[in-house]
Amino acid sequence: MSGLDAQFWAAQGQNLLMGAIAIVVFITVIMLIMYGADLVKGRGRDKLQLVVLISPVLILLGIGLVYPALDTFWISFNSITDAPDPDTGIYTTTMQFIGLENYRFAFTDPSTVRTVLNTFVWMILVPILSTGIGLGYAVFIDRAKGEKVLKSLVFMPMAISLVGASVIWGNIMYDYNQVGQQTGMLNALKVFFGGEPYNFLADDPWNTFWLIVILVWIQVGFAMVILSAAIKGVPIELNEAASLDGASAWQRFWSITIPSIRSTIVVVLTTITIMALKVYDIVRTVTQGRDDTDVVANRMYVLSFVEGREALGAALAVILFVFVIPVVIYNVRSLNKVKENH
Structure with a gap:
């Protein structure tokens, strides 16, 4: 503990504060959306409430599951190489479509x-x-x-x-x-x-x-x-x-x-x-x-x-x-x- 300076603790405190703010903002947005859906009258009220309740889950699934799965599927048909740029000498990542070559190797x-x-x-x-x-x-x-x-x-x-x-x-x-x-x-x-x-x-x-x-x-x-x-x-x-x-x-x-x-x-x-x-x-x-x-x-x-x-x-x-x-x-x-x- 003695080896950790004030700058370290200040950075940790800032991270915790940003995390707390993000959680509060997320909860506030969800509550406002649900409150707005509850104000809707008529025959479409139940459907709208269902969409409001399911949408956050579907969005999170899309970001954390569907997109990575599709991205992995696409990468499997490509070849990824790291090569230096001929002008700058900086290594850059390039992707080239090679079809089923990776599966043939497997x-x-x-x-x-x-x-x-x-x-x-x-x-x-x-x-x-x-x-x-x-x-x-x-x-x-x-x-x-x-x-x-x-x-x-x-x-x-x-x-x-x-x-x-x-x-x-x-x-x-x-x-x-x-x-x-x-x-x-x-x-x-x-x-x-x-x-x-x-x-x-x-x-x-x-x-x-x-x-x-x-x-x-x-x-x-x-x-x-x-x-x-x-x-x-x-x-x-x-x-x-x-x-x-x-x-x-x-x-x-x-x-x-x-x-x-x-x-x-x-x-x-x-x-x-x-x-x-x-x-x-x-x-x-x-x-x-x-x-x-x-x-x-x-x-x-x-x-x-x-x-x-x-x-x-x-x-x-x-x-x-x-x-x-x-x-x-x-x-x-x-x-x-x-x-x-x-």
Whole structure:
């Protein structure tokens, strides 16, 4: 604190004052608009009020989401170069349209192709494992003794950030030493029981699976809580009637429980799939994409902000967006079918 002079604090005070003024002006403008809309009489009053309430949200979405998305899409079809001006020698940025060249590179460059394939593996394994384990756990501990405690233990990893979980698994669970004592928990246990230490994060392709375990460990709690709540909503009378008819527990599970919670399973699968598609923190923290563990989100970051190849990074961003679209469409269609059936 003693090293900060009066000029620094004056600048901070000015920034806070400008921020406060901006907030007050924004609130005042919104209140005036809403007040003006409330004064309108007649048949168009409801429509005008709806437009007034929705317009700020649409404007913010346009500025913060739609425009950047369109700009990224356009950049992906161009080549960006920094070259000195022949007269002044000042470096200037130039953009040249090159069509699908960036996409051709993305699907022909071996390292980038491997990155896309790794992302597909994450997209398939993480939702299946997380939802399957979460569903099984929810079924087996449903109405069991100590249910709340057991659920809390599984849900607890959800409170940890992805970076924190990556540090736990990378430095505590998977750590490997070529010489000397093993400090990683898993390798220490292997050595204790007479086995040889194993480099979990360097053995391709299994290193990708060990990274996937981290996200599964976090998402199982989410799947368990949501599916457990859905299972409790299944009418008990249906299971009792099926039991009287001689149906086994397995038959009741597949014929009653699963159809009853189908829409919830779809939502959980879709949510975790999107989470797996945009995973970045785990790979960046644990391996930085080394040893063929890279994924599209991390590769996109490296290309755009480390190597300065913004156009290639934009192409990968568009590819990632295309991956998400079918998942969202399937989710919407499945939910619509469930509503129609009801």
